[in-house]
Amino acid sequence: MILPRIARAIEENPFYVLGVRPECTRQEFEREGQKLLSMLALDLAEVRTYNTPLGERTRTTELVRRSMAELREPSRRLLHEILAALPQSEIHTSQPTRPELDDRWVNAPALFGYGRFREGRQ
Amino acid sequence: MNDRPLYLGIDLGTTNSAASVFDGSLTHLVRTSQGTTLTPSVVRIDARGVITVGTKARRLLESDSDNVRCEFKRLMGTSQRLNFRASGKSLKPEELSAEILKSLRADVREQFGFEPAHAVISAPALFELPQSSATSEAARLAGFDRVELIQEPIASALAAGWTENASGAWMVYDLGGGTFDVSLLETRDGLLRVVGHDGDNFLGGRDFDWELVDLVLERLSSGRPRRLLRSDSQNAVAIRKLKLAVEEAKIELTRMGCTSILLPNLQFGDESVDVDIEVSREDVASRCTALVDRSVAVCLRLLKAQGQEPSKVTRIVLVGGPTAMPVVRQRLSETLGVPFAEGLDSMTLVAQGAALYAASANLDARPSARINPDKGRRIWLQYPAMTSDLSPYVVGRVSEESAPGPASIRFEREGWTSIETPVTKEGTFVASINILPHRANEFRILGTAKDGTDFPLWPSAITIIHGLSLSDPPLSRAIGVALASDRTHIYLERGSPLPARRTFLHEAVQTIIQGNDASVLRIPIVQGEFHKAHLCRLVGALEIRGSQLTASIPSGSSIEVTLAVDRGGRLSAQALTVSGQVFEEISHLLVPDVPAEVLDQAIRDLRKRLSLLFASAFRNKNQGSENTARLGGLELRLTEAERDAAAGRAGDADAAQKARRSLIDIDAELDGLEQEAQFPKLESQAVMELSMAMALVSIHGTPQERRLLEEAAASLEQVRKSRDVIEIQARIEQIQALCRAAFFRDPHAWEQIFKFAASRINSARDLPLARKLVDEGRGAMHRGDRETLIKCTKQLVTLIPFDTETRHLGHDSGLR
Amino acid sequence: MTPLAPTYRSLEPPVRLVVLVYWSALLLIFVYNVRVRTRLPVHTGLKDREPVLLMLFRFILTATFFGAPYLFVREWLGLEILLFAVCLLLFYPWWTTRHIAIPLRMPRLAYALTAFGGMEWWFDKPEGPVAAAAWCLSRQRKATKQSVTWAEKQLVPSRPLRASTVAAHAMLAAVRGQFSEARMLFESMLLLHGRTAPVPMWRLCFEWLATDAAARGDWTAVRRFAAHYLAPRVSTLLLLADLAGRPPGKRKASIVEVFLSRLPFRSPNLKPILSGKPTPRCATKELHIVSPVSLEGALRASLDSADPHSASLTVLAETWDSILCDEHLRQRLALRSAALGGGDVDTALHQLRQLVESDLTEAIDAVLKNEESVSGESPLLKSALSSRRRRLLTELEERMARLDARRNKDQALPAIDEWKEFLAFHRTYTSIYAPDESPDRTIAFNMISLRLNSFAVWLHSQKKESVIANAIFRFLLPEARRSNSPSLEILSRNAKLSITDFTIKSERHPRSLRG
DSSP states (O other), X not given: OOOHHHHHHHHTOHHHHHTOOTTOOHHHHHHHHHHHHHHHXXXXXXXXXXXXXXXXXXXOHHHHHHHHHHHHSHHHHHHHHHHTOSOTTOOOOSSOOOGGGTTOXXXXXXXXXXXXXXXXXX | OOSSOOEEEEEEOSSEEEEEEEOSSOEEEOOOTTSOSOEESEEEEXXXXXXXXXXXXXXXXXXXXXXXXXXXXXXXXXXXXXXXXXXXXXXXXXXXXXXHHHHHHHHHHHHHSSOOOEEEEEEOTTOOHHHHHHHHHHHHHTTOSEEEEEEHHHHHHHHHHXXXXXXXXXXXXXXXXXXXXXXXXXXXXXXXXXXXXXXXXTOSHHHHHHHHHHHHHHHHHTTOSSOOOTTOGGGHHHHHHHHHHHHHHHXXXXXXXXEEEEEEEEEETTEEEEEEEEEEHHHHHHXXXXXXXXXXXXXXXXXXXXXXXXXXXXXXXXXXXXXXXXXXXXXXXXXXXXXXXXXXXXXXXXXXXXXXXXXXXXXXXXXXXXXXXXGOEEEEEEOOSEXXXXXXXXXXXXXXXXXXXXXXXXXXXXXEEOOOEEOOTTSXXXXXXXXXXXXXXXXXXXXXXXXXXXXXXXXXXXXXEESOEEOOOBOSSXXXXXXXXXXXXXXXXXXXXXXXXXXXXXXXXSOBOTTOTTOEEEEEEEESSOSBGGXXXXXXXXXXXXGGOSSOBOTTOEEEEEEEEOTTOOEEEEEEOXXXXXXXXXXXXXXXXXXXXXXXXXXXHHHHXXXXXXXXXXXXXXXXXXXXXXXXXXXXXXXXXXXXXXXXXXXXXXXXXXXXXXXXXXXXXXXXXXXXXXXXXXXXXXXXXXXXXXXXXXXXXXXXHHHHHHHHHHHHHHXXXXXXXXXXXXXXXXXXXXXXXXXXXXXXXXXXXXXXXXHTGGGOSSHHHHHHHHHHHHHHHHHTOHHHHXXXXXXXXXXXXXXXXXXXXXXXXXXX | OOXXXXXXXXXXXXXXXXXXXXXXXXXXXXXXXXXXXXXXOTTOOOOOOOOHHHHHHHHHHHHHHHHHHHHHHTTOXXXXXXXXXXHHHHHOHHHHIIIIITTTTOHHHHHHXXXXXXXXXXXXXXXXXXHXXXXXXXXXXXXXXXXXXXXXXXXXXXXXXXXXXXXXXXXXXXXXXXXXXXXXXXXXXXXXXGGGSOHHHHHHHHHHHHHHHHHHTOHHHHHHHHHOTTSOOOHHHHHHHHHHTSOTXXXXXXXXXXXXXXXXXXXXXXXXXXXXXXXXXXXXXXXXXXXXXXXXXXXXXXXXXXXXXXXXHHHHHHHHHHHHTOHHHHHHHHHHHHHHTOOOHHHHHHXXXXXXXXXXXXXXXXXXXXXXXXXXXXHHHHHHHHHHHHHHHHXXXXXXXXXHHHHHHTOOXXXXXXXXXXXXXXXXXXXXXXXXXXXXXXXXXXXXHHHHHHHHHHHXXXXXXXXXXXXXXXXXXXXXXXXXXXXXXXXXXXXXXXXXXXXXXXXXXXXXXXX
């Protein structure tokens, strides 16, 4: 089962956000972070997303700043190094497959006179 | 000055203000028309409404006190207005600060030839949000287009560390006229990082002055029938003159061991007093050591919070005029044992650091240059204006026009040229450039067209300064939202790097009816680390009014709240309702005023609580001495708060605010001590309940109940170690519930309760009825008539007043 | 030859066809209403005692149906149609609303017809009419704000709550697009006494819930709603229950089946509901962790998309237990800490533990919702269970304290908000215990029973909210039985007294309740 906080911590792992190795030096991630901030400020397409084991995610200025701040704190960096154990290229489906979604009778409300079923009705 | 960018930093101090301009290599202090680098934070308005600022105004502080105002920094963010009698004007503190800033702007124009539009202004690290907001407002009123705020310790650290290559942990001790800030910093690999900070918004040189004023008054009062008091409004003029004299004496005592305070014919009410008092360094030490110790306690608190020892700190940077006092330096050496950083001007360090920060934020003070299309194709650039990295990146985007743009771009400086960086189809490029250390590096930007010819660009030059890189400034105090249960939900932890933003979902506890203006949901925003919301400072509130709603919000609906703080410490908040409406206006962003009666009542309540705690501490042999020492400290602070409240009653708004804040802190500490004091009693209750429960549950309990009781017993051991009052109360309730459940399975339970109640018959409220019930109950017991027995027992129990302990035995709550 | 035959034969063929259709329609309507009316919920104890007047009206209508041909023969066709329409409106207004106004999506007409509804809706005005209007609005492609506001304004907040009130609010929530709220409110009607709304309202509630559950694929819920003791045994619900009993992938009915189910001729097939067999569920994916367990394996397991259930939760918790105690990991982190020039390994591991524990607590909620139990020797799991229990008990205490405070200050909320407060309380209470027997339930019950009883007495006696009070007593009663509580007698008495004959005597409170 998906553990949401762990999944989120992996999705927003600073190493994935900044695109650096867990063993990188401070100078490396500072430089990379600075570059990303500059590129995001000018809306360069190549840095709008980043890869995680849970698929592609949107990179924002706030996320980059937060990632840099997290890696500057040694205790926080240790935690993120633990959570960056999976390679970025390894993809897991983040949405749990829900077999009951295939077994739905979406037209039921309309057929029985209760209006059209709308997605987001969950 | 050439065409390089210039960065302006301003230290808006309680007593003195200063400004500094950084040109990329050196910081230049801005001089006033009198040639000094400091502008006293004093404003005078005469009868014609003419405003005078600085040294000239300060000279008239004594003779024209009704029209001169000073030390209004600590009133920033309050609704307090300051009156000027001659002109009849009444100005807010931020309006007065704006006058100081206008004066500094004029000085910059005079010295550097331009009127600055942007600047960085320093603020104490523990400034509350309303105070930061007021500072920004002052800058706007002064005519600045854009300002950023920087915390004073960061500014000092930047200025102090700018020229140093050393790395390690160090401390900035900033004791100003009105506030004290201490920060722990770390420099590593060219990165300056603020590890943590702390401070006291109501400790400064001003307090040292008042201590000396009290000393003089005590000496003057000896042998007199009537004591000369600071709080006596009749003495206000004399006190003011005395304070000025004391300030001068304090400054003299930094150079000599002894000095005299001479003020002939000082009028105290009807009495004329000749003041001729000798004050020595020892006198200052005896009166002011406690104040210095307060600051040292804050330093130690900060170190402890960061898990550091004083021995790990490599040096202390002293900032602020009062740090020149020998008592301060001596006491710091004795208590902390950390060497001082030398060769720094403690009065202007903050301004210099602010200017350096402006450079790192690329906040050029000059008004924005006009675009000249003749100069070349516009490019938008992003690069660090100041960095410790010797190979930073420059990222750019060429503006879109019908004609094709450059094919590649290169950067040139003296002695170096970069490789040609190709420009992508989208018109963007990322170039890595080399900079020389410890200086401003100017680069020309050169474009090359497809055919190899030059392609003019604008801007055609940039400057990158090699220096310290600065980590994001940390949030000084946690910010969160107060919940209906008086708990604080923290959004942004203390120390969070700024800018920061968090969103949480909450539930509305009441219905807000659409169209009904009286139906309001308040979302109070508080600042502080306490779990109880009423102990935190209320800095603002988002209000969702029924009259603004498009649909009613039922109780239990989700409301999404977002709090954000920018780099300058400005707060913004947003509430999103289920129907998609957004509310963003924060009301009441002011430090609350407190009437004198409220302060007095609070002091009385706190005294009462303190005396109860003292009594309890004396009874408790084990921890008595430790607690009495802490309570003693609190008592001293309460006495001080009483003095400030008295001064507030006499018209000193600043003292009233100080009293308010002190009382909140004392309240929180007493809360903690009261909880601790409860613990031993709760502990013995828990042990008693557990033994009773074990006996009952082993006989009448189900296997699951036995298991749960074992778990409860195990977790009780842990809770006893942690001394957590709330946890132990939860355990007691859990054990009691298990006990009750098992007890009522006992077939003789009711008989036991009946017997217990019957034994207490003499304390029954209605004795005849109680006797009748006892007789009836006994009869029922002999007959085996359970129904009647239960009925009699229930009625009997209502007649007998049980105390808390025996109520439990009687399981009263299950019957009423 | 009968008196009718020559009269019928004398008519022109097209007219004969009209007459035939007319008679058939009348007959169908009559039979339909008789069948639905008599098809009462099983084991409800609901007695649909028709008042005398209503019986008289029906008799007149029946006479009219069979007198029609005679009138028709005398060629009073227009009068007959008029009489028919008037009778329909007078005696079967809900039928008219349901089959004419609602399909035509005319909310004001639906409101007016239901309000006109005579005895049936006597105690449920304006809630019933508002529910009907909201039903129309929910069928519109996009309801206008004015019509929604108009419907909301018809409700009277000061009226004591009835089940119809909840239904009206639920339909309005559905119109506003707040479907989870609508679902919550409709489900909450199941806690109320059956006599606090007329049968059409219950049918609306159960059909909405069942079709919504079918649309979401939650066939267990479909079966549960169709089998509920308050659910009318109508063909639609029976069809849905039947579909729930079929294997996964075969749970769609054709339009013809749906149409036939709405006719009154189909016999109720109670077997799927009463058989007690569990609803077939879709196959679930098992969590698979490669051994020996590694950090990467634990992380992969935490991102696995297997369904949450008890076994996988236990496996996951045990995996993380071993990771957090792993000496190799600790040594690796210590080396990294030295390389970084700082960083507390214990702090980092503690933060990781907190993350995992918080997630396990939420996973426990999901597993318990699926009616499974959670147990195990894993320290993380025990810790998560313990902190979850503490959190819920604290929340329960806080909610109870808020109710106590309002009672002490004599501050009641509008009826629907009072109900929602109780629902939030109920949700917290039911979250505390696992499906199997657990002392947590006893603890929670002992904590709140008498205070909640006092609150309910206050609602009944001071605020005239008898329906809510009764729901509270009926909620506490089985809990008291289970805990063998001494307050069982009081609660039982209060439950009986707080609700009397709601068709006639709902405003009377003849006897006081015991606090």
